[in-house]
Amino acid sequence: MSFLRDLYGTFLRVALAVEVQYRASSVIWLLGVVVDPLVYLAVWSAAARAQGGEIGGFTPPDFAAYFLVLTLVNQITADWHMWEFQFRVQQGQFAFLLLRPVHAIHGDLAENLAHKAMMQVVLLPALAALALVFRPHARLELWSLLLFLPALALAFALRFLFEWVVALACFWTTRIMAVNRTYFALLAFLSGRVAPLAILPLALQALAAALPFRWMVAFPVELALGRLTPAEAAVGLAAQTAWIGASWLLLAAIWPRALRRFSAVGG
Amino acid sequence: MPAISVEKLGKTYVVPVRPPGARAALRSLFRRESRRVTAVGAIDFAVEPGEIVGFLGPNGAGKTTTLKMLSGLLHPTAGSASVLGFVPWQRERDYLRRMTLVMGQRNQLIWDIPVADSFDRNRAIYGIDRACFTRVVGELTELLDLGALLERPVRNLSLGERMKCELAVALLHEPQVLFLDEPTIGVDVTMQRRIREFIADYNRRTGATVLLTSHYMADVEALCRRVIVIHHGKLLFDGQLAQLVAGFASHKTVSVQLAAAPPDLSEYGELVAREGDRVVLRVPKADTPKLTARLLADFPVLDLVVEDPPIEEVIERVFAGEAGA
Numbered sequence: 001m002s003f004l005r006d007l008y009g010t011f012l013r014v015a016l017a018v019e020v021q022y023r024a025s026s027v028i029w030l031l032g033v034v035v036d037p038l039v040y041l042a043v044w045s046a047a048a049r050a051q052g053g054e055i056g057g058f059t060p061p062d063f064a065a066y067f068l069v070l071t072l073v074n075q076i077t078a079d080w081h082m083w084e085f086q087f088r089v090q091q092g093q094f095a096f097l098l099l100r101p102v103h104a105i106h107g108d109l110a111e112n113l114a115h116k117a118m119m120q121v122v123l124l125p126a127l128a129a130l131a132l133v134f135r136p137h138a139r140l141e142l143w144s145l146l147l148f149l150p151a152l153a154l155a156f157a158l159r160f161l162f163e164w165v166v167a168l169a170c171f172w173t174t175r176i177m178a179v180n181r182t183y184f185a186l187l188a189f190l191s192g193r194v195a196p197l198a199i200l201p202l203a204l205q206a207l208a209a210a211l212p213f214r215w216m217v218a219f220p221v222e223l224a225l226g227r228l229t230p231a232e233a234a235v236g237l238a239a240q241t242a243w244i245g246a247s248w249l250l251l252a253a254i255w256p257r258a259l260r261r262f263s264a265v266g267g
Numbered sequence: 268m269p270a271i272s273v274e275k276l277g278k279t280y281v282v283p284v285r286p287p288g289a290r291a292a293l294r295s296l297f298r299r300e301s302r303r304v305t306a307v308g309a310i311d312f313a314v315e316p317g318e319i320v321g322f323l324g325p326n327g328a329g330k331t332t333t334l335k336m337l338s339g340l341l342h343p344t345a346g347s348a349s350v351l352g353f354v355p356w357q358r359e360r361d362y363l364r365r366m367t368l369v370m371g372q373r374n375q376l377i378w379d380i381p382v383a384d385s386f387d388r389n390r391a392i393y394g395i396d397r398a399c400f401t402r403v404v405g406e407l408t409e410l411l412d413l414g415a416l417l418e419r420p421v422r423n424l425s426l427g428e429r430m431k432c433e434l435a436v437a438l439l440h441e442p443q444v445l446f447l448d449e450p451t452i453g454v455d456v457t458m459q460r461r462i463r464e465f466i467a468d469y470n471r472r473t474g475a476t477v478l479l480t481s482h483y484m485a486d487v488e489a490l491c492r493r494v495i496v497i498h499h500g501k502l503l504f505d506g507q508l509a510q511l512v513a514g515f516a517s518h519k520t521v522s523v524q525l526a527a528a529p530p531d532l533s534e535y536g537e538l539v540a541r542e543g544d545r546v547v548l549r550v551p552k553a554d555t556p557k558l559t560a561r562l563l564a565d566f567p568v569l570d571l572v573v574e575d576p577p578i579e580e581v582i583e584r585v586f587a588g589e590a591g592a
Contacts, residue, residue: 010391
């Protein structure tokens with residue numbers, strides 16, 4: 001345990017040192033994180049006004065609250081290592097990760113956490129400023145706000161683990177870009193990033209709940225905004241936990257095979 | 268017990284093949300063709316603890332594939348290997364902690380931050396205790412003259428400086444077996460010598476076993492008493508470097524300096540070079556004593572040197588012999 005604590009402590013410190021080198025670019029990253037939700041917010045707000053003030057129970061201030069919280073949740077749960085795997089395999093960088101006597105996932109997780117910590121420095125003030133402009137509205141409830149933090153943590157763990165498992169596809173296909181794009185298209189629609197799931201057709205809502213996507217982003221957002229009953233919240237937390245367990249099992253099953261595959265084909 | 272032992276080790280890759288052109292591309296959609304390429308045939312060798320062995324061969328001979336199998340990155344398709352009693356490709360943590368693989372132009376240093384941070388990351392990864400870490404960093408700093416480099420961001424280092432730091436970071440956990448793939452590639456002659464001296468020192472101090480590939484024969488001559496030569500995945504020679512030269516060098520070079528302008532010496536041997544009053548001849552090894560005696564008798568000789576041909580030439584002959592066989 002003290003080994004892991006030292007490992008993560010060191011990984012985090014080193015990753016933070018790297019992040020600090022790129023502090024100027026975090027402003028550019030910030031634009032990337034904020035622009036998408038703002039566009040959807042503008043579109044849906046305009047549509048709500050055109051339809052007499054609301055769509056599916058969402059008024060423009062509701063949409064503002066939804067997309068501002070979504071921006072935060074999406075940023076905190078996002079991971080970019082799926083894009084890095086292809087590069088790693090092609091450039092032979094993977095070999096270095098495999099020579100280490102620790103699992104390759106640890107370094108990625110630490111890098112992710114360090115990046116998130118740095119980004120909050122610019123993201124939180126930006127969201128506060130946006131809130132002043134867009135005047136969001138939500139029915140906040142204490143119990144659901146309290147549950148928001150564990151739900152957010154589980155969403156992060158789920159998305160990180162699941163995407164790391166999907167990224168292992170690069171050991172079997174050279175067309176990992178296609179896999180990634182398909183995955184992110186599904187994620188955009190089914191995780192509530194394009195629109196709140198509640199205003200999507202029922203079939204899509206069912207699909208989003210049956211797959212892990214809803215539990216990665218939409219669920220913590222809905223919870224924070226007080227849009228769920230306690231029973232729905234409990235189902236959500238259980239679904240998150242179950243999907244994390246499933247991703248963990250998948251990782252444990254696929255990782256050794258990926259290594260065998262890598263060691264058969266060469267690095 | 269040998270530190271490294273390899274028996275009938277082989278690696279065959281299956282590579283997709285298709286002829287160029289659109290029609291072939293379309294056909295490959297429906298029927299994929301592949302062919303088997305043998306990178307390493309069935310090779311056998313053993314390396315005793317503390318030995319430094321040069322692993323030689325032209326590009327594509329199978330050197331790197333062999334090193335990757337021995338460091339656990341590749342699964343062989345035939346044969347077996349044992350390093351420090353471990354089967355490398357089972358990748359046991361205890362094994363990974365005891366060996367290192369340094370590949371010339373790849374790097375594991377973190378580009379944007381000081382070298383010392385990369386060192387610290389490896390300390391945590393290998394679970395090196397702090398007292399031990401401080402001692403090893405001190406030793407490596409002294410041996411490789413790292414000093415001020417540790418505080419500098421990696422991107423500000425020259426290639427040679429980076430190579431020294433790469434070596435150091437790969438050795439922090441005091442591995443007992445070192446696989447060095449072209450450790451001096453791309454660096455200048457002074458730095459090559461420095462790295463060479465370091466490897467020799469390190470081997471003396473720690474008794475680590477070293478298997479190294481290099482295209483620079485100076486590396487091999489300075490470090491390796493023993494060499495293993497492979498070509499097309501097959502083992503061509505395994506023995507003392509001196510034996511390789513004795514066995515495969517059929518000629519010697521005789522360089523003579525005469526008091527007067529030298530006449531035509533082609534009847535004494537094959538003329539290799541002629542600079543002013545100095546002439547370099549290539550003569551069959553067996554005839555060397557007779558020919559040098561004749562030269563000394565026939566001409567006013569100021570200086571005469573008999574040498575083995577450069578090791579590059581010998582190695583070339585080994586490969587040429589294999590190709591002709």
